[in-house]
Amino acid sequence: MALRLGRLGAGPCWRALRGDYGQLRAWSPRGASARVSRLPGTAAPQPRRGLGHSPSAGGGSWLGTGLAAALAGFAGLAAAAFGHVQRAEMVPKSSGARSPSPGRREEDGDELARRCSAFMTSPVTDLRELRKRPEDIKTKMELMIMETQAQVCRALAQVDGVADFTVDRWERKEGGGGITCVLQDGRVFEKAGVSISVVHGNLSEEAASQMRGRGKVLKRKDGKLPFTAMGVSSVIHPKNPYAPTMHFNYRYFEVEEADGNTHWWFGGGCDLTPTYLNQEDAVHFHRTLKEACDQHGPDIYPKFKKWCDDYFYIVHRGERRGIGGIFFDDLNSPSKEEAFSFVKTCAEAVVPSYVPIVKKHCDDSFTPQDKLWQQLRRGRYVEFNLLYDRGTKFGLFTPGSRIESILMSLPLTARWEYMHSPPENSKEAEILEVLRHPKDWVH
Amino acid sequence: MALRLGRLGAGPCWRALRGDYGQLRAWSPRGASARVSRLPGTAAPQPRRGLGHSPSAGGGSWLGTGLAAALAGFAGLAAAAFGHVQRAEMVPKSSGARSPSPGRREEDGDELARRCSAFMTSPVTDLRELRKRPEDIKTKMELMIMETQAQVCRALAQVDGVADFTVDRWERKEGGGGITCVLQDGRVFEKAGVSISVVHGNLSEEAASQMRGRGKVLKRKDGKLPFTAMGVSSVIHPKNPYAPTMHFNYRYFEVEEADGNTHWWFGGGCDLTPTYLNQEDAVHFHRTLKEACDQHGPDIYPKFKKWCDDYFYIVHRGERRGIGGIFFDDLNSPSKEEAFSFVKTCAEAVVPSYVPIVKKHCDDSFTPQDKLWQQLRRGRYVEFNLLYDRGTKFGLFTPGSRIESILMSLPLTARWEYMHSPPENSKEAEILEVLRHPKDWVH
Numbered sequence: 001m002a003l004r005l006g007r008l009g010a011g012p013c014w015r016a017l018r019g020d021y022g023q024l025r026a027w028s029p030r031g032a033s034a035r036v037s038r039l040p041g042t043a044a045p046q047p048r049r050g051l052g053h054s055p056s057a058g059g060g061s062w063l064g065t066g067l068a069a070a071l072a073g074f075a076g077l078a079a080a081a082f083g084h085v086q087r088a089e090m091v092p093k094s095s096g097a098r099s100p101s102p103g104r105r106e107e108d109g110d111e112l113a114r115r116c117s118a119f120m121t122s123p124v125t126d127l128r129e130l131r132k133r134p135e136d137i138k139t140k141m142e143l144m145i146m147e148t149q150a151q152v153c154r155a156l157a158q159v160d161g162v163a164d165f166t167v168d169r170w171e172r173k174e175g176g177g178g179i180t181c182v183l184q185d186g187r188v189f190e191k192a193g194v195s196i197s198v199v200h201g202n203l204s205e206e207a208a209s210q211m212r213g214r215g216k217v218l219k220r221k222d223g224k225l226p227f228t229a230m231g232v233s234s235v236i237h238p239k240n241p242y243a244p245t246m247h248f249n250y251r252y253f254e255v256e257e258a259d260g261n262t263h264w265w266f267g268g269g270c271d272l273t274p275t276y277l278n279q280e281d282a283v284h285f286h287r288t289l290k291e292a293c294d295q296h297g298p299d300i301y302p303k304f305k306k307w308c309d310d311y312f313y314i315v316h317r318g319e320r321r322g323i324g325g326i327f328f329d330d331l332n333s334p335s336k337e338e339a340f341s342f343v344k345t346c347a348e349a350v351v352p353s354y355v356p357i358v359k360k361h362c363d364d365s366f367t368p369q370d371k372l373w374q375q376l377r378r379g380r381y382v383e384f385n386l387l388y389d390r391g392t393k394f395g396l397f398t399p400g401s402r403i404e405s406i407l408m409s410l411p412l413t414a415r416w417e418y419m420h421s422p423p424e425n426s427k428e429a430e431i432l433e434v435l436r437h438p439k440d441w442v443h
Numbered sequence: 444m445a446l447r448l449g450r451l452g453a454g455p456c457w458r459a460l461r462g463d464y465g466q467l468r469a470w471s472p473r474g475a476s477a478r479v480s481r482l483p484g485t486a487a488p489q490p491r492r493g494l495g496h497s498p499s500a501g502g503g504s505w506l507g508t509g510l511a512a513a514l515a516g517f518a519g520l521a522a523a524a525f526g527h528v529q530r531a532e533m534v535p536k537s538s539g540a541r542s543p544s545p546g547r548r549e550e551d552g553d554e555l556a557r558r559c560s561a562f563m564t565s566p567v568t569d570l571r572e573l574r575k576r577p578e579d580i581k582t583k584m585e586l587m588i589m590e591t592q593a594q595v596c597r598a599l600a601q602v603d604g605v606a607d608f609t610v611d612r613w614e615r616k617e618g619g620g621g622i623t624c625v626l627q628d629g630r631v632f633e634k635a636g637v638s639i640s641v642v643h644g645n646l647s648e649e650a651a652s653q654m655r656g657r658g659k660v661l662k663r664k665d666g667k668l669p670f671t672a673m674g675v676s677s678v679i680h681p682k683n684p685y686a687p688t689m690h691f692n693y694r695y696f697e698v699e700e701a702d703g704n705t706h707w708w709f710g711g712g713c714d715l716t717p718t719y720l721n722q723e724d725a726v727h728f729h730r731t732l733k734e735a736c737d738q739h740g741p742d743i744y745p746k747f748k749k750w751c752d753d754y755f756y757i758v759h760r761g762e763r764r765g766i767g768g769i770f771f772d773d774l775n776s777p778s779k780e781e782a783f784s785f786v787k788t789c790a791e792a793v794v795p796s797y798v799p800i801v802k803k804h805c806d807d808s809f810t811p812q813d814k815l816w817q818q819l820r821r822g823r824y825v826e827f828n829l830l831y832d833r834g835t836k837f838g839l840f841t842p843g844s845r846i847e848s849i850l851m852s853l854p855l856t857a858r859w860e861y862m863h864s865p866p867e868n869s870k871e872a873e874i875l876e877v878l879r880h881p882k883d884w885v886h
Contacts, residue, residue: 168862182861193861316839316846375856382857383850386829387839396759396830403759407826410859413818414825417855418625418636419611419847 145232193408241374244274273322286441288353375415588675636851684817687717716765729884731796818858
């Protein structure tokens with residue numbers, strides 16, 4: 001089966017690269033998004049070079065892990081209280097360039113407007129502000145997450161063929177806002193959400209003390225710690241039990257200290273949660289992520305693959321949520337530019353790693369029994385997200401969070417049966433075995 | 444409508460006491476369960492007398508709150524590992540008296556066997572042990588929770604008319620065990636679970652330190668703190684959206700100190716979660732609980748009603764889980780006997796407070812829209828239980844817990860829709876208003 005997607009608006013084109021699987025690769029007509037920067041230390045494993053994360057990060061942190069979930073919803077309730085929330089169906093593309101400005105440097109104004117015209121709506125940050133700082137990583141990251149959101153939404157809407165994403169823009173009283181795109185109860189998708197957030201303000205004392213616990217001792221500036229956080233976060237639950245659930249998020253965090261020093265780091269990941277095991281899909285998904293990682297160093301994929309298996313662990317069940325993927329946090333080396341380039345490559349791998357799988361299986365025949373097992377697995381997904389996911393919990397417990405954007409990750413429907421236990425040698429037992437004992441899918 | 448239930452096995456009889464509502468009251472053929480002890484200080488509000496709980500308890504505690512959920516499952520995984528778990532359909536009544544013994548005092552052997560014959564299966568503690576200490580509050584409590592389990596299961600099975608409870612007996616390696624009764628996917632009930640647990644052993648250092656945090660400084664005996672915990676816990680989810688969900692649990696905890704002192708306390712409560720508001724049902728439910736409380740003092744119901752509204756609060760939604768009932772913890776005065784008598788009265792009020800409501804509505808007609816709203820409310824139930832319920836969380840995070848008994852409380856099915864918001868003046872908005880602003884149902 002070979003897949004070919006037409007050009008989607010002004011976004012990147014997709015072309016099939018591997019025949020057998022119909023694998024998709026992002027390919028930018030401008031060549032920009034296809035550019036990858038190879039990091040130092042990629043020829044051979046050299047742990048002290050290449051991409052790195054601060055050792056204090058250990059198992060991730062609330063400020064990093066799931067930040068897209070947590071910060072995606074930072075402002076909702078406060079915003080709602082002040083009447084700032086807008087809801088809209090598929091904002092016309094022309095609304096992307098809402099504030100043309102003649103003053104610009106490297107990032108040409110028309111070029112920026114052209115990029116924005118492919119987004120689901122205009123960026124959170126005013127275009128005049130983005131034009132002022134074209135080389136700032138915050139500008140690059142915001143444009144990248146907007147682009148990722150548009151790419152993923154358009155690819156999924158095309159697969160669904162019937163339902164489309166609603167675009168829900170919200171603002172945060174204290175600074176920034178977000179754009180939550182949701183497709184619900186479509187032909188192919190039960191619930192698909194792709195949310196971006198760009199928020200800024202001052203870190204609370206509680207947040208700063210949690211950072212101290214992670215080895216980041218920050219000097220306050222007039223008692224304040226200005227921060228910026230942004231990310232894209234997504235969970236896709238298809239209807240067909242043979243089409244797996246996928247989650248990804250990529251995020252950037254920056255804190256400014258009294259002496260002008262800036263602490264910054266990236267985090268993110270992408271993981272697959274099938275109802276039934278399909279070896280070929282698992283290999284395709286992991287291989288696509290590995291190839292993205294390998295462009296930036298040979299030791300990245302194995303490390304971030306293991307981190308993913310460790311993070312998405314439902315302790316009380318002794319199972320992982322799914323068959324993994326990659327996960328990382330506190331990525332702050334070798335440089336902002338190179339770390340950003342890695343995250344960008346990962347974000348570009350989302351559609352080619354997942355969309356061929358969902359296209360392949362969205363019309364598979366299934367029995368009521370298959371659907372029931374899917375619903376039970378959805379229940380485990382809810383258990384992980386509400387009990388263990390640090391981003392979800394941090395978001396929900398932060399006053400003023402946008403609850404709906406955080407809980408967008410929950411499936412439309414889920415089920416819990418007392419003492420359900422699949423028979424030995426069944427296909428339900430087969431996936432459980434893999435969830436209990438993670439495999440290496442790519443050698 | 445007047446309800447009349449026939450005699451259920453050797454258990455208590457039920458008779459309609461209030462004509463209009465067909466209210467049921469437990470009435471023991473032996474007169475024993477109808478006996479109530481009026482506590483000191485019930486004639487007028489006298490806060491320092493009557494039932495009391497230790498001031499340190501504040502908003503409850505993991506050791507108390509939800510203990511039935513937490514400890515109901517204390518042993519499961521360990522037990523499963525050692526092959527102790529038994530599953531059985533409705534154990535024959537004769538199995539209740541598994542170890543007749545000639546040695547007895549006040550609690551006559553035949554009388555004990557007769558009581559046990561009405562239970563769902565034999566008690567967790569060996570009958571020889573129970574016969575040795577008939578006056579011990581632990582014996583009385585274990586028999587009371589077994590009786591409550593049987594009463595509730597039989598009343599619900601009779602209402603369902605088709606499905607029956609499976610009886611799942613499990614043992615705990617470290618001491619004790621439990622009996623989990625579940626009726627799933629019946630005619631009337633989507634999922635109904637009634638679980639008892641009786642466990643003993645030594646408190647972990649972590650548990651002891653949590654108790655210190657609550658003002659209970661316990662002196663260890665040879666480095667150990669022997670404890671006994673027991674309780675009955677239940678969540679009933681009917682299928683019909685007009686028949687509300689009900690939860691109750693009643694529990695007892697005892698810790699023995701080095702100097703021979705025993706710390707003891709009771710906890711528990713009973714609360715209703717309707718999908719749609721029915722004023723008459725709400726008043727009936729609260730009035731039945733108030734009448735049970737009033738038998739032990741006039742200030743009990745208002746205090747425990749407020750505690751319930753405070754405890755079942757879904758912070759991130761700004762809603763209560765349901766329309767409340769009663770909730771209490773750390774109840775340790777005026778005496779073990781009197782506190783036990785209060786808890787027993789509350790447990791006896793479960794069937795009359797709830798069963799008439801479910802009988803009244805289980806055949807109500809409903810639309811797919813009503814069912815959808817029920818499923819969304821089920822989602823909120825899951826959010827509360829996984830994010831806030833201390834018993835559930837403590838249970839899940841305790842190694843060796845019996846996960847299935849803890850998560851028995853989750854509904855069979857639940858749903859999450861992005862940005863669902865009922866229209867103004869709808870019946871969905873009506874219940875939300877009450878969940879956001881709890882009402883006094885009984886004046």
